[in-house]
Amino acid sequence: MGFHTFDAAKAAKLDDPAARYRYVSAEELVWAVGATGTATLADLGSGTGFYTDDVAAHAETVYGVDVQEAMHDHYRENGVPENVELVTAEVAALPFDDGELDGAFSTMTFHEFADDDAITEIARTVAADGRVAVADWSADGAGEAGPPLAERFGLEEAQARFEAGGFEVEFGASRSETFLLVGRAP
Numbered sequence: 001m002g003f004h005t006f007d008a009a010k011a012a013k014l015d016d017p018a019a020r021y022r023y024v025s026a027e028e029l030v031w032a033v034g035a036t037g038t039a040t041l042a043d044l045g046s047g048t049g050f051y052t053d054d055v056a057a058h059a060e061t062v063y064g065v066d067v068q069e070a071m072h073d074h075y076r077e078n079g080v081p082e083n084v085e086l087v088t089a090e091v092a093a094l095p096f097d098d099g100e101l102d103g104a105f106s107t108m109t110f111h112e113f114a115d116d117d118a119i120t121e122i123a124r125t126v127a128a129d130g131r132v133a134v135a136d137w138s139a140d141g142a143g144e145a146g147p148p149l150a151e152r153f154g155l156e157e158a159q160a161r162f163e164a165g166g167f168e169v170e171f172g173a174s175r176s177e178t179f180l181l182v183g184r185a186p
């Protein structure tokens, strides 16, 4: 596991478009995932489904994976698209077959699950060459929003962890408060 898990009592904070799209846009996320309309993807730490919905509009199936059932309950109250299936699991123990996923993405959650077991599990479940897109609060950010800087990773550390897990990182950008990384599964 990484740093502390998001408090489900604050779930409603994740549903404010003005606050969310300021840091990560739906358009860049759909681009980063390389969503084609036919892919089976997983959203790792899907929360209330804020970004799951955006990607699901460009995918065949999206598994919304979250360790907290309370976050899925909040997503159900918001309304879950027909092509989204909610899965209660840890990223380090995904209930998918080897290579079952065409790709995966994660928003603002890497710092909560980032360890070798999780990255190994992503590598196992995403098909070879499948895209994995990670957007998260950056340790190199200003700290004006999001978790404390001490609980975040920078782009270089995130990249090193994925590369150690066999991923080829083909895009990385460090911005004012977040980073965006795109890797290819081994």
Ligand SMILES: C[S@@+](CC[C@H](N)C(=O)[O-])C[C@H]1O[C@@H](n2cnc3c(N)ncnc32)[C@H](O)[C@@H]1O
Residues within 6 Å of the ligand: 001, 005, 006, 014, 044, 045, 046, 047, 048, 049, 050, 051, 065, 066, 067, 068, 071, 089, 090, 091, 092, 106, 107, 108, 109, 112, 113
């Ligand atoms: C900060 S919220 C972000 C939710 C969503 N990705 C978004 O951007 O709106 C982090 C979410 O990841 C989930 N989470 C944290 N650690 C996890 C883990 N190891 N496995 C699965 N889900 C996890 C939390 O329960 C929470 O719902």
